[in-house]
Amino acid sequence: MGRIVIEGGYPLEGTVRVSGAKNAVLPILAASLLAEEGVSQIEEVPHLLDVRVMADTVSALGAKLEWNGSTIRVDARRLLSVCPPAELVRKMRASFVVAGPLLARFGEAMVALPGGCNIGPRPVDLHIKGLEALGATAVVENGYVHFRAPRGGLHGARIYLDVPSVGATQNIMMAAVLAKGQTIIENAAKEPENVDLANYLNAMGARVRGAGTDVIRIEGVNRLRGATHAVIPDRIEAGTFLIAAALIGRGVYVENALSHHLMSLIAKLEEAGAVIEDHVEGIKVWPCQGGRMKPLDVKTHYYPSFPTDLQAQMVAALTVAQGTSTVTETVFENRFMHVAELQRMGANIHIEGRTAVIEGVPRLTGARVTATDLRAGAALVIAGLLAEGQTEVYGLHHIDRGYDDLVGKFRQLGARLERIEGDPEIAIAKSVG
Numbered sequence: 336m337g338r339i340v341i342e343g344g345y346p347l348e349g350t351v352r353v354s355g356a357k358n359a360v361l362p363i364l365a366a367s368l369l370a371e372e373g374v375s376q377i378e379e380v381p382h383l384l385d386v387r388v389m390a391d392t393v394s395a396l397g398a399k400l401e402w403n404g405s406t407i408r409v410d411a412r413r414l415l416s417v418c419p420p421a422e423l424v425r426k427m428r429a430s431f432v433v434a435g436p437l438l439a440r441f442g443e444a445m446v447a448l449p450g451g452c453n454i455g456p457r458p459v460d461l462h463i464k465g466l467e468a469l470g471a472t473a474v475v476e477n478g479y480v481h482f483r484a485p486r487g488g489l490h491g492a493r494i495y496l497d498v499p500s501v502g503a504t505q506n507i508m509m510a511a512v513l514a515k516g517q518t519i520i521e522n523a524a525k526e527p528e529n530v531d532l533a534n535y536l537n538a539m540g541a542r543v544r545g546a547g548t549d550v551i552r553i554e555g556v557n558r559l560r561g562a563t564h565a566v567i568p569d570r571i572e573a574g575t576f577l578i579a580a581a582l583i584g585r586g587v588y589v590e591n592a593l594s595h596h597l598m599s600l601i602a603k604l605e606e607a608g609a610v611i612e613d614h615v616e617g618i619k620v621w622p623c624q625g626g627r628m629k630p631l632d633v634k635t636h637y638y639p640s641f642p643t644d645l646q647a648q649m650v651a652a653l654t655v656a657q658g659t660s661t662v663t664e665t666v667f668e669n670r671f672m673h674v675a676e677l678q679r680m681g682a683n684i685h686i687e688g689r690t691a692v693i694e695g696v697p698r699l700t701g702a703r704v705t706a707t708d709l710r711a712g713a714a715l716v717i718a719g720l721l722a723e724g725q726t727e728v729y730g731l732h733h734i735d736r737g738y739d740d741l742v743g744k745f746r747q748l749g750a751r752l753e754r755i756e757g758d759p760e761i762a763i764a765k766s767v768g
C-alpha cells in the first residue's frame with residue numbers, strides 16, 4: 336500500500352537528473368537473451384519495478400544477472416527455458432517482447448498474453464502477424480501464445496504494420512536479426528527507444544538500418560554476442576519534470592534531458608508561455624507567467640508527435656490554465672482515468688469522446704486521490720504540487736513501475752512531499768485497539 340503526502344504550493348528550483356529510459360531498457364534486457372557469446376553490460380539502468388520484473392523474467396529463462404548500481408551484466412550464453420513465468424509476463428506489457436529473441440535463438444517461445452497499464456484494450460495481433468510473416472506459427476491457447484519457427488529457421492520478409500506499434504516493431508526487429516535474409520518493416524514505430532534497441536542490437540553484431548524512420552531494414556546474421564550499451568535518458572520522466580517546472584518552477588534544470596526527443600512537448604510548453612533553454616547536457620525551464628499556462632490544444636500521436644505517456648501530466652497542468660484547453664488521446668482508447676481523480680481536486684474537465692475539454696480554474700485544492708495507471712500517478716503528483724493544501728496519492732505501485740525515486744527527485748527541487756508506507760486505515764485500527 337503506501338501513499339505520497341504532498342503539501343502543495345512550494346516552488347521548484349535547482350537541478351534534477353533524469354534516469355535511463357524504462358521503455359528502452361526493457362526491450363534491451365529482452366534483446367540480451369540473443370547473445371550466444373560474451374556478456375552484455377547495460378548501463379544507466381533506472382531503478383524501477385518494471386526493470387525488476389524484466390530482470391526476473393530474463394533470470395527465470397536461465398540468464399545470469401549481476402547488478403552493480405545502475406549497471407547490469409547479463410550472461411545469456413546458457414538459457415534453460417523458452418517459457419517465461421506467466422505471473423511475471425502478466426505484470427507488464429513489455430515482457431511480451433521476449434518472444435522475438437527466444438523464437439529467433441531457439442526456434443520456439445511460449446509467452447503468456449501480457450499485462451500492462453489499464454489504458455484500454457492492448458492486443459498483440461501485430462506482434463503475432465509480424466512473427467508469422469517471418470515463418471513462425473503462433474497458437475493461442477490457455478492464455479499463452481506458442482510460437483514455433485519452421486524447420487529451417489525464420490526467414491526475412493517484408494512486413495507492413497497497420498499501426499506503428501512500438502512493441503510489435505521491437506519483437507519483429509529482435510526476431511529478424513537472426514532470420515535468414517532481409518526483413519523490411521514498413522510503417523515501423525520511430526520512437527527513440529526503438530533506435531536505442533537497434534543500436535544495442537548492432538553493437539551485438541546485428542545489421543539493423545533505418546531505426547527511427549518509417550522503414551527499418553534488417554539483414555539477418557548467424558550469431559550475436561554480448562555488448563556494452565548505455566541506455567538513453569527517459570524522455571517521459573524528463574517531460575514530467577518539464578511540465579511541473581513550467582508551472583511552479585523558479586528555474587529548473589532537467590539534466591540529461593534530450594531536447595530532440597521532446598520537440599512536441601517543448602513546442603507546447605513554449606506556446607503555453609514557458610521559456611525553455613536547450614543546454615548541452617539538459618534543458619532549463621522557466622515558468623509560465625503567474626504559474627498558469629495559456630490554454631492549449633494537444634493531440635497525442637505516435638512519435639515524434641505529442642506522446643500519450645505525457646498526456647495525463649499535461650491534463651493536470653492545464654487544469655489551472657488561463658482558459659479552455661482540449662487534449663485528444665488518439666493512441667489508447669481509455670486513457671482518461673486520471674480525470675475523475677483530478678476532479679476531486681477541483682479540476683473542471685469533461686470528456687467528449689476521445690477529447691478532454693479542460694476549463695482552467697484558478698487553483699486546485701488538495702484531496703485524497705488514487706493513481707489508476709503509471710502516468711496518471713505522475714499527473715496526480717503534479718496536481719498535488721500545484722494544489723492548495725494537502726494531497727494524498729494512493730496506488731503507488733503504478734508510479735513505482737516507471738519512475739526512479741519520483742518523490743526524492745521532487746524533494747531535491749524543494750517540493751514538500753513524502754512517501755509513507757503502510758495502510759493508514761490499518762494503522763488507525765491498530766492504534767485504536
Ligand SMILES: CC(=O)N[C@H]1[C@@H](OP(=O)(O)OP(=O)(O)OC[C@H]2O[C@@H](n3ccc(=O)[nH]c3=O)[C@H](O)[C@@H]2O)O[C@H](CO)[C@@H](O)[C@@H]1O
Nearest residue numbers: 358429456457458459460461462498500501502644666667
Ligand atoms: C513498454 C513500452 O514501451 N510501452 C510503451 C509502448 O507500448 P506498446 O508497445 O504496448 O504500444 P503500441 O505502440 O504497441 O500501441 C499503439 C497502439 O497500437 C495498438 N496495437 C498495438 C499492438 C498490436 O499488436 N495491435 C494493436 O492494435 C494499441 O492498442 C495501441 O492503440 O508504446 C506506447 C505508445 O507510445 C506507450 O504508451 C507505452 O509506454
Ligand SMILES: C=C(OP(=O)(O)O)C(=O)O
Nearest residue numbers: 428429451452644709710
Ligand atoms: C503505458 C506505459 O507503460 P506500459 O506500456 O508498460 O504499460 C507507460 O510507460 O506509460
